[in-house]
Amino acid sequence: MKSHQTTIIDIAQKLNLSKSTVSRALTGHPNVKEETRKAVLALAEELDYQRNIFSISLITNKTKTIGIIVPEFITSFFPQVIIGAQEVASQQGYNLLVSQSNESYETEVANAKVMLTNRVDGLLVSLSKETRNFDHLKAFHKRGVPVVFFNRVCEEMMVPKVVVDDYDAAFKAVEHLIQIGKRRIAHLAGPESLAISRKRLNGYKDALKKHNIKIDEDLIISYDLTLSKVRIYVKHLLDNDNPPDALFAINDPTAIEAIQIIKQMGRRIPEDIAVVGFSDNYASSFIEPSLTTISQPVKEMGEVAMQLLLDQVDKEMSKWKPLVKVLNTELIVRNSTVKAS
Amino acid sequence: MKSHQTTIIDIAQKLNLSKSTVSRALTGHPNVKEETRKAVLALAEELDYQRNIFSISLITNKTKTIGIIVPEFITSFFPQVIIGAQEVASQQGYNLLVSQSNESYETEVANAKVMLTNRVDGLLVSLSKETRNFDHLKAFHKRGVPVVFFNRVCEEMMVPKVVVDDYDAAFKAVEHLIQIGKRRIAHLAGPESLAISRKRLNGYKDALKKHNIKIDEDLIISYDLTLSKVRIYVKHLLDNDNPPDALFAINDPTAIEAIQIIKQMGRRIPEDIAVVGFSDNYASSFIEPSLTTISQPVKEMGEVAMQLLLDQVDKEMSKWKPLVKVLNTELIVRNSTVKAS
DNA sequence: CTGTTAGCGCTTTCAG
DNA sequence: CTGAAAGCGCTAACAG
Secondary structure, three states: OOOOOOOHHHHHHHHOOOHHHHHHHHHOOOOOOHHHHHHHHHHHHHOOOOOOHHHHHHHHOOOOEEEEEEOOOOOOHHHHHHHHHHHHHHHOOOEEEEEEOOOOHHHHHHHHHHHHHOOOOEEEEOOOOOOOOOHHHHHHHHOOOOEEEEOOOOOOOOOOEEEEOHHHHHHHHHHHHHHOOOOOEEEEEOOOOOHHHHHHHHHHHHHHHHOOOOOOHHHEEEOOOOHHHHHHHHHHHHOOOOOOOEEEEOOHHHHHHHHHHHHHOOOOOOOOOEEEOOEOOHHHHOEOOOOEEEEOOHHHHHHHHHHHHHHHOOOOHHHOOOOEEEEOOEEEOOOOOOOOO | OOOOOOOHHHHHHHHOOOHHHHHHHHHOOOOOOHHHHHHHHHHHHHOOOOOOHHHHHHHHOOOOEEEEEEOOOOOOHHHHHHHHHHHHHHHOOOEEEEEEOOOOHHHHHHHHHHHHHOOOOEEEEOOOOOOOOOHHHHHHHHOOOOEEEEOOOOOOOOOOEEEEOHHHHHHHHHHHHHHOOOOOEEEEEOOOOOHHHHHHHHHHHHHHHHOOOOOOHHHEEEOOOOHHHHHHHHHHHHOOOOOOOEEEEOOHHHHHHHHHHHHHOOOOOOOOOEEEOOEOOHHHHOEOOOOEEEEOOHHHHHHHHHHHHHHHOOOOHHHOOOOEEEEOOEEEOOOOOOOOO
């Protein structure tokens, strides 16, 4: 005795109606006698009828589902973006298929394939740190499925993107360090493959230039975001004849890791070395000392990205516009640079 | 010029074969001449053919998709469970449809509906703090879709569950506080609707009983997990003639919040008041003082839950077994109870 | 307002 | 080994 799903046919038979009439009643088509409609709706309710999404998708070639691929959701950044995206999507009748690449290119490709197989109507992506080839994402365009990037964007694809002004934010962060009197400012940078790494690095460099501080390449360390490696770099920087008096980290998890190591090494923050992060993660306000950082409007980022994407869905490809939205950032000054009095 | 998806018919025509033969070649059916198979596979590759999942689901009534509903993914707990679940699922050819209830009963119901509409083959759930009615989940059973709970389980449904021994873990935590000399131990408990709240509360009480400490109901505060309210309760507890000398919090986010407030109030941790949490979140090791807590095998929880679920999928309902797996916990002693020497 | 018919793309008998 | 035909559940013309 297998459980049978109620179908339109079941309802049609019991009510002695044609399938099409039942279908019309169920979909709110005008040409149905009020009485008939009520009878159908009542029976549908009673039998717990549920439209079969597959037959509909088979006909319409639409799924009302948006895919989203993020690098990770251990730190609070991406989850909050997802919350924003989720909200906008469900308002407009779309579901979200969420997956995480785990910062691996291979997994990202696999995820993309799943999205393609499940025929998402659109795709939201923030790239893994390893991604340098974008064929798996271009495949969506070949199929007429719009793609929108956020945070970690692909520069070679002309599609909508939602970012913050990473250059400007980094500039602000470093200038802040200079203003509190720091001169030897180190930068723990991200991998060059990511545009955000390059932009933040440029902001760092230009802030130094503006204040006539010579750029010391020894103070710039580019790493692959594997947190366990931060220890090596921080030790390398501090166990030096001429150690830095400040550290600008590519992101908050890196900064938090660095702070712990600096403390273990017995240096004072911010007196010996000030620290600035990027993104204002959940933990950044209560690590000790609390972390000065750049806050990004995370939820808004998800909302805007989803809206940009939904604006493309259902439009012809030729009408797609590669809009780039730049959201505002804010420097949050905390104890890792300026001690509370 | 709309983009046309390659179909079996396209391939059949170009190769002058029947649809069925192409289909057989594509699905690895034995009765196909090697030569034919190769030709089909080659052309499929060339034309970037992709099986239409809807027609298949329409026939098989399966989606190879598992749904998972969690209360939130801001703290690191649930994301890590999801990672474990994801891994097991994809190994066995299943995709994951992730959604979060945001601790709201209504949203959980809406999410469940989405899962039902998308015809997931199985559902993994950790309940929202508000959920007291389970009709939206029982609906899955009516449709022959298996459900497995983890962490926040539903006691009235006889389905597989993956939990830790919350009673025992709480007992261990409180006994640890007693062993370091604490006697007035407060408990910031979770809402009564959640079984984990009740079990941890019982563990707390029984540990006190075992050591002949009278239970003081004034020291037990049950709250709804809204972090912003922790301030009120901690103040209430400490601004007292006879304040507690220890606090056992229902979970780590609560404990972390409490620690910050206790510090702001100028009390010393652990001398004046020791703090213990539950779950070993990402931030717990680096808050200051670092948090003594109960660690749960989060990733394993996801893996086991998914395996239990997949064991039901494809089996007849009559053969489902409501296994309950209890995973091991470990007390992690850190500076919030015992100062590092 | 209602019924009939023809598919959406695929798998699965049943015949060779 | 291959082909023809039926049909999964629904919608969308086309006729009344």
